[in-house]
Amino acid sequence: MNKLFNTKNIIKLLAILFITITVVSCQRDGSAEEDDLPQEELTNIVLLVTEEGTTSTLTYDYSIGAGGIPTIPLKDGKSYTVVAKFRNGNEDATQEIIDAKNEHFLIFDFPKSNITVTRLDGNDLRNDGKRVGLRTKWDVVKAVDSPSPLLKLTLIHAPESVNDTKSGTAWGSVVGGETDAEATYNLTN
Known part of the structure; x- marks a missing residue:
């Protein structure tokens, strides 16, 4: 003993x-x-924003953990096509999200704006019939509905279930899962 x-x-x-x-x-x-996309590997979330009727695409790069918040100008009554890209340093990690689309989902939260989000056709259709949200259309009713409007964009990993309809001020909600990445963008007219 x-x-x-x-x-x-x-x-x-x-x-x-x-x-x-x-x-x-x-x-x-x-x-x-x-975990096909470890949280520690994402360094940037880039939004490519194109106003409908134009060919000009503007880039808004949120650097995770670096501070500084990009400002996206939006016009009331206009529509925009928005493509989300994820980077690990100089490497594009978006394809990894597409390859594991059933394990990912984007939530677009506009707490101080009136913006409708539609997830567009693309190669990010999940087995449950929902889209991850890598390509969306934003119909802007009112970009500045309260002081300091913003977009909080969250990439969720391994949700148990997803819903792409509006929930409160967010377009999309999940049950379960963990945050893979999160970005904040200021909005202005």
Whole structure:
């Protein structure tokens, strides 16, 4: 019995427990392979915004963790096609999201604006018939409906279920899942 509880065995047991806890806590669902787009790999969320009727596309780059919030000018009564791109440094990570489209979903929250979001046809159709939201149309009723309007864009990983209709001020909602990336953009007229 003394051999079982000696100092060496206790230290070995504690070391094994520490390593086990560390490995498990650093993985989302028990396996690093399950997460096709680790949160730590996304550095930028880029929105490509094109006003309908024009050919000019403006780029708004949100750098994750770097501070600074891009401002997107929107005109009341106008419509815009918006394409979301995700980057890891200089590499485009958007294709990884498309490849794992059943594991991702975008939520567009406009808490101080009146904007309708329609998810457009593309290669991001999930098995449940919903679109991830990588390409959308924004119909702007009122870009500045309250002081300091903004867009909070959230990429959700592994939601149990998704809904692409409006929920409060957000277009899209989920049950379960975790945030893969989040960006904030100021809005102005």
